[in-house]
Amino acid sequence: MARRGKKKGRSVSGWVILDKPVGMGSTDAVSKVKWLFQAEKAGHAGTLDPLASGMLPIALGDATKTVPYVQDGAKIYRFIVAWGEERATDDLEGPVTKSSEKQPSEAEVRALLPQYTGIVMQTPPQFSAIKIAGERAYDLARDGAAVEIPPREVEIGRLDIVTHKEGQTLFEIECGKGTYVRSLARDMGRDLGCFGHISELRRTEVYPFTGEDFVTVAELDAARFAQVAEQASTDTPSEVDGKPDFSAIDSFLIDTVAALDCLPQVAINDDAATRLRLGNPIIVRGRDAPVEAEDACATSRGKLVAIGAIEQGMFKPRRVFGG
Template sequence: MGKRKSGRPVNGWLIIDKPAGPTSTAVVNKVRWALSAQKAGHSGTLDPEATGILAVALGEATKTVPYVTDADKAYTFTVRLGQATNTDDGEGQVIAQSDARPTDDDIRAALPQFTGDIMQVPPQFSAVKIDGERAYARARAGEDMEIAARPLHVESLALVERPDADTAVLEMVCGKGGYVRSIARDLGAVLGCHAHVLSLRRIWSGPFELEDAIPLSLVEALAKDPALDQHILPVEAGLNDLPEVQCTPEGAAKLLNGNPGMVFAAGDVEYGDEAWASYEGRAIAIGQYRAGELHPSRVMPTNRA
């Protein structure tokens, strides 16, 4: 018999407005402790000094994390012009400076180079692995590495404010794996003035927006209090990008045992599409739709009322 998990079976999403300071892992651990939850994870890391949406998945919702992680995310960030740092943000050491300052029109003219399908080199201080070791660990040891460029889709990038000659506020919508710090660094290079990120805020992540979020301080204040459960969103909230199919009672029983089950599909579901199956309003499986049946790849047996 396997070891019984400690805690209680909490299923759903708790959306946190992360403050600057804690790591994403520390926030997840705090949420799990506050709810006494058996299992928790998140759908996309934020740097410690970044703020905004951190979607924490609980219990069966952890099986839907890839669908939120792969979804587009939006950020607002402030760029410091005239300085480059070794971390590409304000936490690092200044390694280059320039007196040059671009105009607003200069910035707007440069932004199209960073939209669409681009190749991006992650920062030296990042979590990407090089020969099995995290880049930031090697960077902290003083090593200067060549990190391969990676594909990134940037849906939009716009200048939204210019507080002064030294700073610019941008807003970006991008896909999975984007580094805002790299955007700032490379923009500074194109403009010939150097640049780094001063502050960063994630304003939405896939289906989740700031209006869905609660501050970490509230999690701490309501720790071990049943009132915190009222802020948990259902597992289904993370599946907005997938079509829904509905199960028959017999189909639900088969799916919950890991077997293909009969479902009713709306007109927007075609053969071979990935979809999620609901029974009595709850998601019970994710899989591939084929000719009236869902062939499950993930089953969520405890996500039932």
């Protein structure tokens, strides 16, 4: 009988709200953070292209169970559309496929904005992670295949002009899950008759996280490799009693429960927490406690215990979290 291998890494949980730099892929960013924290497992909530910068929420340990709630949160981007060229990738990476000498005025761009606000139909870019017959669209596009991607509904809460000058416009958008800003630039350029592509893209918020939660790769590196006073070398991680010291880098972790700001929260005592962690339902007590909720979370001493449903005053756990 084969023995189960020992898990690699620390049993550390929480969110790291990375300010991803341009040039780093989302998968590479997750791998870097996982390695710095020496975490058992990690994942991210919402891919950012290598040419985009900004907020990449990375979940460690038990926080990976809350990724879907962050993925569904509203997102805010700032982006520059360069007018006059359409590109194969709808950003700076791809070759020019269409061009025009026309440059739109600010009034023309502003008049177009209501058309792109609310529930709109959008066709994702050819170079996207959308699956077509089991394959990623970008893999098919790189092989030269013509990719037919059906349009889909996306929600855009607001779309504002920040600045406009000849040749480019800086926008800010608040949008829902699945919105492609590159598609927005492409479609607006076509509607204006001048073509367009993204020349700069930065994600500034992913609900419930804000810019105040940002941490950079450089800050994490410095914290992980911070030296205790008596160490002479600066190229190895600091240690306490011969073991790696993670206290500095762990200070950047945001508690797992922060991702569930969108859910009703029920505070429970230690005995109820033990029952939930064993998979047993509990009675929800308290004057303001919800009687019914499709999704809710239970906390004990401020820490997340379980996510589940409340039915007829009973909390029934679906996912449980360690103490």
